[in-house]
Amino acid sequence: MYRFLLTRQWVILTLVALLMIPALTWLGFWQFDRHGQRVERNDLIAGSLAAPAVPMSELSSPGAPVDPDDRYRPVTATGVYDQDREVVVRQRSNDDGAVGYYVLTPLLREDGTAAMVNRGWIAAGNDLTRMPEVPAPPGGEVTVTGRLMADESTGTTGIRERQGLPDGMVMMISSEERADALGTQVLGGYLELTATDPAPADEAAQPELLPEPDHTGIGAHFAYAVQWWLFAAGVPVGWVLLLRREVQDRRRAAAKPHSAPGAERENEEEQAPRKAAPAATS
Template sequence: MYRFLLSRQWVILTLVALLLIPAMIWLGFWQLDRHEQRVARNDLIAASLAAPPVPMAELSPADGEVDPDDRYRPVTATGVYDTGHQVVVRQRTNDDGAMGYYVLTPLIQADGTAALVNRGWVPAGNDVTRVPEVAEPPGGEVTVTGRLMADETTGTTGIRERSGLPDGMVMMISSQERAEALGAPVLGGYLELTGTEPAPADADAQPEMLPEPDHTGIGAHFAYAVQWWLFAAGVPVGWALLLRREVQDRRKAAARARRDEANGDGGGNGDDAEAAGRRPADAAPATS
């Protein structure tokens, strides 16, 4: 009865089912891992944002890198803005999804070390080959407060470096690249501005400050993980249902074949007898 399992159709179907089960289980664990990463990121952001501000130099050494665990920490820096080495960072969107630039301005501290300050977002002009007009930062010595961010890379932004950019434009924020342009040491990473003391007189004209990163949403990764595991569990169930239906169909076909065979062996004699039985008993023979 079950020899049909060795047919080409059923062998392929079984192999596909055996491949789908581990693949779906792996996809479920992959989604679970993404869920755990999102939860860990949210916890990191929440803890970092709640920490008291510290000088940026305490967490970011000159010509060094920002510890991933220190991202989003409130930091401060005091110095004078160097607008001569200010650049804008291309292909950045604001909260409404509008395309524009980040404004990156070095803040020169008393010891000569620079801290990169992302002053915020400005809209793109009609001509993307020209640096847009940007309001001047406050003059003189200021103290800035913001979130500590790590240098950007192609892996973290998905943006590729480009050659031939207009002067004053960059694709990504890199403290090492800015240190080479300045010819002076630069603290690793950058400060994402949230406040300035004293406040600029033309506050409304300044670049649009970036919003606090979302640390509440966890996405649907956990639901996707459960969904993949349910799919994996459903594969053998579906295979078993198909097997059951195939067996039932074959049994019905075999029973129908036996009935047809039985009817074929005695069917002719039975018809003759039935016809004879229907002939009138008092029918008179024909006379010539």
């Protein structure tokens, strides 16, 4: 009865089912791992944002990357803005989805080092080949407070470097690149501005400050994981249902009665007189 399992059709079907079960299971664990990463990231951001502000130099040093555990920590830096050597970072969006620039201005500190400050977002002008109008930073010595951020790279942003950009434009924020351009030591990472002391005379004219990173949403990764695992569990169930239907079809086919050739001839002989009877009465 079960010899049909050795047919080509059923061998292929069984092999596909056996391959799908571990593949779907792996996809479930992959989504579950992404869920764990998202929860861990949210915990890191929430803990960092709640920490007290410390001088940026305590968590960052020239030429050294920012510790991933220190990302989003509130930090402060005191110095004088160098507007002449600020740059804008291309292809950045605000909360409304409008495309523009980040304004990246070096803050020259008393010890001779610089801290890169992302002062916020400005809208793109009509001509993307020319520097936009950038609001001037506050003059004189200021103390800035913001979130400590790690240097960007093609892997973290998905943005590729481009050659031949207009002067004053960059694609990514890199303290090492800015150190080479400035010819001075720059603290690793950068400060994402949240407050300035003393406050600018016209705060409304300053670049739009960036909002806190989202640390509440966890996405649908856990639901996707459960979904893949349900698919994996459904494969053997589906295989068994197909098997049962195949067996039932074969049993029904085997149970159908088959008329013998002699019985067919007898039926024909019995019907022959009946067909001739009406002709005799006429």
